[in-house]
Amino acid sequence: MSSIADLPSFSAKKKTAGPSTPPGSQGSHRWGVILAGGDGQRLLPLTRTLTGDDRPKQFCALTGSKTLLQRTRHRVSRAIPEMQTLLMLTRKHENYFADEVQEVEPSCLLIQPHNLGTATAIAYCVTRLRQMDPHGVVAFFPSDHHFANDQVFIGHIDSAFAQARLQPERVILLGIEPEAPEEDYGWIEPGTPLVGESANHIFEVARFWEKPTRAVASDLMVRGCLWNSFVMVGAVGAFIGIIQRTLPNLLACFESMWATTSPGMEDRALDGLYLGLPRANFSDEVLSARPSSLAVMRARGLGWTDLGDPERVFSTFLR
Numbered sequence: 001m002s003s004i005a006d007l008p009s010f011s012a013k014k015k016t017a018g019p020s021t022p023p024g025s026q027g028s029h030r031w032g033v034i035l036a037g038g039d040g041q042r043l044l045p046l047t048r049t050l051t052g053d054d055r056p057k058q059f060c061a062l063t064g065s066k067t068l069l070q071r072t073r074h075r076v077s078r079a080i081p082e083m084q085t086l087l088m089l090t091r092k093h094e095n096y097f098a099d100e101v102q103e104v105e106p107s108c109l110l111i112q113p114h115n116l117g118t119a120t121a122i123a124y125c126v127t128r129l130r131q132m133d134p135h136g137v138v139a140f141f142p143s144d145h146h147f148a149n150d151q152v153f154i155g156h157i158d159s160a161f162a163q164a165r166l167q168p169e170r171v172i173l174l175g176i177e178p179e180a181p182e183e184d185y186g187w188i189e190p191g192t193p194l195v196g197e198s199a200n201h202i203f204e205v206a207r208f209w210e211k212p213t214r215a216v217a218s219d220l221m222v223r224g225c226l227w228n229s230f231v232m233v234g235a236v237g238a239f240i241g242i243i244q245r246t247l248p249n250l251l252a253c254f255e256s257m258w259a260t261t262s263p264g265m266e267d268r269a270l271d272g273l274y275l276g277l278p279r280a281n282f283s284d285e286v287l288s289a290r291p292s293s294l295a296v297m298r299a300r301g302l303g304w305t306d307l308g309d310p311e312r313v314f315s316t317f318l319r
Helices: 041-051 068-076 091-097 118-132 150-166 214-222 236-246 248-260 266-275 282-287 310-317
Strands: 030-035 085-090 109-112 137-142 145-147 171-176 186-193 202-210 226-235 294-299 304-306
Touching (some): 030 068, 030 118, 041 310, 068 145, 085 091, 085 118, 109 118, 118 137, 118 236, 118 282, 137 236, 150 226, 150 294, 186 294, 226 294, 236 248, 236 282
Parallel strands (some): 030 137
Antiparallel strands (some): 145 304, 171 226, 186 202, 202 294
16 A cells, blocks of 8 residues: 655655554554644634744644644544554645654655645545545544543543444534533534433434524523534544535545556645645535434533634633
8 A cells, every 4th residue: 555645855754555554453443533734823823922933733832842733643542553543734734744743654644735624634534544444433533622631532432433333324423511602612413312322422413503602502502512522433434425425526536536546646646636626614514414424422521622712722721
């Protein structure tokens, strides 16, 4: 299996034929993808002050010596082998992540030519993962979130993987039990509990509420709605299916590229493909459009924060 994308500065690294542990060996089809390709525009005034440059927040150490990406990788490694954890990055950020990924196998680096939104990044990931392990079950993790209790978080991820195997047609979302009527978060309205032992905390998805007013958020909180963490777990086929039903042209572009690209030519093919793709948002254009393909797991005790603005950063790290 050839490397997906190697930047020029990585050309001296030894190219591998893929993970040293073959997909599915030792009974594991568990994969992780850390989404670290965003530009971090909302937090840029703060990160520019801290670092003196325009690096996105996932490459910043907001407290201590570890960047948010390093913290996320450490957290995810408690649930998923490093050789089955992929990093979604963007080429223009190379100067900020090059040192951080020196020891990462090239086959675990998915480097997109441009940031065209979360739907495009996820379509890239799942079409490549289908080639690597068609029976895989994958979890997606934003790289710029904070969890006060990693152990509890990993327990929920393990439960989500188990649920995804029981219902391979659904994507499982991690819904955070809210602590306040937050206006800047997306919310998930749970529907009917799923049948089974976990029916008390896994539900169908009734609908999404994106950045509601405070009055609406207060009502959502009373009604048992959940913050949308954008942590997702599902069979590779479930992600392929939901993109097929919502953004079929986007999926077809990636499938055609992989089908017609010779080994070693992926970089050039991706460059050409990304030139013709529009931006696409996974929450708005995929999840909200297909709630029937989803389930939400109620999560509590995680101490979760989306570090999307300076006020939340200060309240999280400096209180």
